[in-house]
Amino acid sequence: MQSDLLIVIPAYNEEENIESVVTYIRDNYGQYDYIVVNDGSRDRTAEICRSKGYELLDLPTNLGLAGAFQAGLKYAYIKEYSYAIQFDADGQHRPEFIQAMLDRIKEGYDIVIGSRFLNHRKSKSLRMIGSKMLTAAIRITTGVRVSDPTSGMRMFSQSMIKEFAQNLNYGPEPDTVSYLLKNGAKVSEVQVKMEKRQFGESYLNLTGSAKYMIKMLISIFLVQNFRKRG
Amino acid sequence: MSVLIRVLLIISAVLMLVFMLKKIRQAKLKIEYMIFWIVFSVILVIMGIFPGVLYVISDLIGFQSPINMVYLVIIFVLIVKMFFMTLQISQLEHRVEALVQQIAIDRKIDKEKKKVD
Numbered sequence: 361m362q363s364d365l366l367i368v369i370p371a372y373n374e375e376e377n378i379e380s381v382v383t384y385i386r387d388n389y390g391q392y393d394y395i396v397v398n399d400g401s402r403d404r405t406a407e408i409c410r411s412k413g414y415e416l417l418d419l420p421t422n423l424g425l426a427g428a429f430q431a432g433l434k435y436a437y438i439k440e441y442s443y444a445i446q447f448d449a450d451g452q453h454r455p456e457f458i459q460a461m462l463d464r465i466k467e468g469y470d471i472v473i474g475s476r477f478l479n480h481r482k483s484k485s486l487r488m489i490g491s492k493m494l495t496a497a498i499r500i501t502t503g504v505r506v507s508d509p510t511s512g513m514r515m516f517s518q519s520m521i522k523e524f525a526q527n528l529n530y531g532p533e534p535d536t537v538s539y540l541l542k543n544g545a546k547v548s549e550v551q552v553k554m555e556k557r558q559f560g561e562s563y564l565n566l567t568g569s570a571k572y573m574i575k576m577l578i579s580i581f582l583v584q585n586f587r588k589r590g
Numbered sequence: 591m592s593v594l595i596r597v598l599l600i601i602s603a604v605l606m607l608v609f610m611l612k613k614i615r616q617a618k619l620k621i622e623y624m625i626f627w628i629v630f631s632v633i634l635v636i637m638g639i640f641p642g643v644l645y646v647i648s649d650l651i652g653f654q655s656p657i658n659m660v661y662l663v664i665i666f667v668l669i670v671k672m673f674f675m676t677l678q679i680s681q682l683e684h685r686v687e688a689l690v691q692q693i694a695i696d697r698k699i700d701k702e703k704k705k706v707d
Contacts, residue, residue: 397694417694423687431691438695528684 365462365515366441367394368432370425371449375403381451382414389455395435396449399428426531430524433516437525445515446532453513457552461515470520470545471537473506474513474552486566490573494534497580502541507549509534520545529587535579543589591657596638599660603634626671 367385371378378396385394395415398406400422409416417431429446436444443465447453457474465472482488494509514532516524520540524530541547610627613619637644637660648656 395698400690415698417698419690419694421686421690423690427687427691430687431694434691435695435698438699 362439362441363391363393364441365392365443365445365458366432366436366439367392367445367447367455367458368397368429368436369394369447369449370397370399370428370432371401371405371409372399372422372425372428373401373403373405374449375401375405375408377450378405379408379412381449382409383412385447385455386414389458392455392458393441394447395432397428397432399423399425426533429532430530433521434525436521441521442518443515444521446512448512452554452556454553454555457513457550458515461513461550461552464548464550465515465517467548468546469548470517471540471547472515473508473511473537473547473549474515474554475506475508475511475549476552476554477507478549478551480551487569490569493573494576494580497577498534498538498541501538501580501584504541504547506534506537506541506547509537511552511554513552513554533576535576535584538580539584539587542584591641591644591660595657596641599634599638603631603638606634607631630667 367389369382374381382394382396385392393415395417396409397417398409398419400419406416406418409418417435419428419431423431432446433444443462445458445461447455453474461472461474477491482491491508491510495506498504498506498509512532514537524532530536537547606627610619610624614621614624641656644656644660648659651659653659
């Protein structure tokens with residue numbers, strides 16, 4: 361029996377984390393289907409997945425998060441899943457919050473974001489300033505408050521799965537959320553907790569974060585206004 | 591235009607052409623991508639050999655000196671070329687992405703079918 365929900369787990373060089381993350385989901389949350397998308401990792405990620413018998417989409421080369429996630433959603437679309445959730449392979453996301461998000465999306469939302477800051481205040485780190493700026497940018501352009509725009513834990517409905525699977529410029533990032541909000545998508549947030557990364561470095565260092573912010577702000581304020589949907 | 595600039599124009603155009611032809615010989619370049627560079631270098635050579643034409647045109651438009659027009663035209667042509675190359679790269683990247691995704695999905699679904707059989 362296929363479940364309603366597909367957990368899409370993009371993984372790039374996650375040999376240290378992938379096993380604990382996926383085994384935990386498989387053993388404790390067997391009611392959901394999952395798929396690991398190995399994004400052309402150069403380490404043993406794919407090898408581990410194969411030896412453990414995980415459900416695996418093995419991309420032959422590295423596409424980046426957007427391409428890897430889209431591969432997962434294309435698979436979800438082909439397999440006709442009703443919902444798909446983006447789930448990090450580094451152990452930051454906790455599967456016990458999936459049910460709450462699933463309940464919420466079944467109320468008729470298009471996107472449900474697992475937010476760290478719905479009921480909690482943001483701390484005063486540099487990263488949180490970035491998060492606040494994106495929240496403000498989305499609020500200014502769409503009038504909607506998204507408390508945690510950079511959260512990587514997002515659930516999508518069937519119509520969103522189709523749209524993400526078939527189109528260009530649908531990266532799983534705040535600018536896409538802003539664009540979809542503007543086009544009438546219904547977005548909701550559920551309070552979740554997240555862990556620190558278990559092993560390895562986040563791909564966003566200081567210069568990377570600065571580039572990311574510039575890209576997102578230009579995209580949200582300028583580029584998204586010119587897009588044609590459909 | 592000084593003789594030096596004319597000679598430089600001709601030499602650079604010829605070098606460019608030689609380089610491109612070499613790449614064709616080595617089978618590293620598709621012929622359709624060379625057309626632009628052939629036309630471009632021929633125009634440079636013509637400008638170097640017959641600067642009189644440039645004087646007439648630049649006078650007509652009202653440039654202070656023909657060399658200004660040469661710079662402007664070359665910069666403009668290259669910017670346009672770069673713009674279209676960006677478009678091409680984006681399109682190419684999109685195709686590679688689609689291919690890579692399709693390969694992975696096909697493999698997965700084949701595997702699933704084998705399991706069922």
